[in-house]
Amino acid sequence: MSTLASPGTAKATTAPKSAGPLKRFWRNNGAGYMFLLPWFIGFFGLTAGPALVSLYLSFTNFDLLTDPRWIGAANYVRIATADAKFAASMRVTFTYVLLSVPLKLAFALLVAVALNRGMRGLPWYRAIFYLPSLLGTSVAIAVLWRQLFASNGLVNSFLANFGIDGPSWISNPGTSLYTLVILAVWQFGSPMIIFLAGLRQIPQDMYEAASLDGASKWRQFWKITLPLLTPVVFFNAVVQTIDAFKAFTPAFIISGGTGGPINSTLFYTLYLYQEAFGFFRMGYASALAWILLVIIALFTAFSFLSARYWVHYDD
Template sequence: MTVMASTTLAQPREITESRLRQALRRNLAGYLFLAPWLIGFLGLTLGPALASLYLSFTDYDLLQSPQFVGTANYVRIATADPKFAAAMKVTFTYVLLSVPLKLIFALALAMAFNRGIRGLPLYRAIFYLPSLLGASVAIAVLWRQLFAADGLVNSLLALVGIDGPSWISNPRYSLYTLVALSVWQFGSPMIIFLAGLRQIPQDMYEAASLDGASKARQFCKITLPLLTPVVFFNFVIQTIEAFKAFTPAFIISEGNGGPINSTLFYTLYLYQEAFGFFRMGYASALAWILVLIIAFFTAFSFLTARYWVHYDD
């Protein structure tokens, strides 16, 4: 009886192992194709992120071994770092100005293109080009030259008798030059808005016109409500990108966030702490605070989306 029972228990185990081997053989090609991404994710994303989380609780300068200090870095950020407050103010001002202006500008052009014009693919490519080039070092250098004291902008203003300031070196205007650069990169949300506008049924506009609705009323009652999923997508993506902005501020301010910290973006301050002062533990803490800020804004956007984003269902 004991031998029969052992044989009976072994048979399901063998069947299960055989099925697992068969499933592994069937999926082997898929696992092989997935392996490069999985190795990259573990080695270049998840691994460094976890290492950064550990370093955020240490004092580390790249020359000596990390010394565990607990929450000291976070306490210092919250209580004894005036540059952190300045960087937060600059970054939030940049996000609150650049994201709405970029979306409004992109939507306006998308609606103009949606009317149907000749050579639309060419115009679409031309207006999309700034989104591809805007984050490059070359464009940031060009932008700095345009808004310099003797740059093209002031030369054009001089033609009409206006003596323009030095936009880059004046703390009253320096941040707004970066906002203008961000708004100039409207191509990506414009293309997405244009795709969304193409999905709105035209018969709804025809029915509204027959009822005497004006163009403004059609926009408020038809276009905008049906376009809210696209607005929501663009808003979340552009907000995340605005929080991560680095290259324009680094190049235009020559890496110091000046004048008077007026262009000290959060990412630029993080860079200074990490590679300027070699405070890697402190910079890691700053990085994780940025992660939490972005996560909070993203979660808040999704939680509030149910009240203003309208889907087909």
């Protein structure tokens, strides 16, 4: 027999609707994205947003006082064909990068190897050697460096004790750039600390086995230390190259913002600053900034592509 439920007691039962994909996503990940919200605001408001605006301005004529006027690729055409100071700044910047980065890395590695041999007071030495990296980009150090290499500075006073009449290193176009290279090499503390950390990860039993085989310290360095340290060398080379391309404060302070005698210290970033805040050619300066971004990206990409041939990892 079949029984029929009375209309007063029967209730229709319906299955609860499942939450939509957006609600499920927010329920699972909403808290994490709320914690990331300050970073998103900073990235899009202070990095990505201004970068996209500068890309637009690079195709305009903009002087901060009037509205931007679209001129297409005219800024880039002028940079490539009719700007002698652009070529001069590129030459100075590339010379600075090619000299300062290898010398700084070599000196940092030399000091790291010396510290890794074990000595008393090692934390104090690490702190002392790292200090120039903290102070080197400051205005005070740049002013001090200008005084050291002036015609009556400490360097020439020291050379005078040996009967050497030193030039005015800063105002001499043949030597002014090299004073900035020396300043960059003096800031070896940051890569030195990273090299020292990498050296501490090399197993000591490899050196003991090499010593038993009669390998000298020099051969151990070239056959064990340097190959196993290539990932650290690669990291330091990429970071220091990017920093060298972006160098600004020493050239600005030491040259007085002019780029030195005969543009001998006219770094690319200094020229960009002159165009933007000296002549208020913001559109042109934006084009220069994007060219610098492309140059750094190409150098970085080349470094990563070439790393497979000389960087040795554990695997």
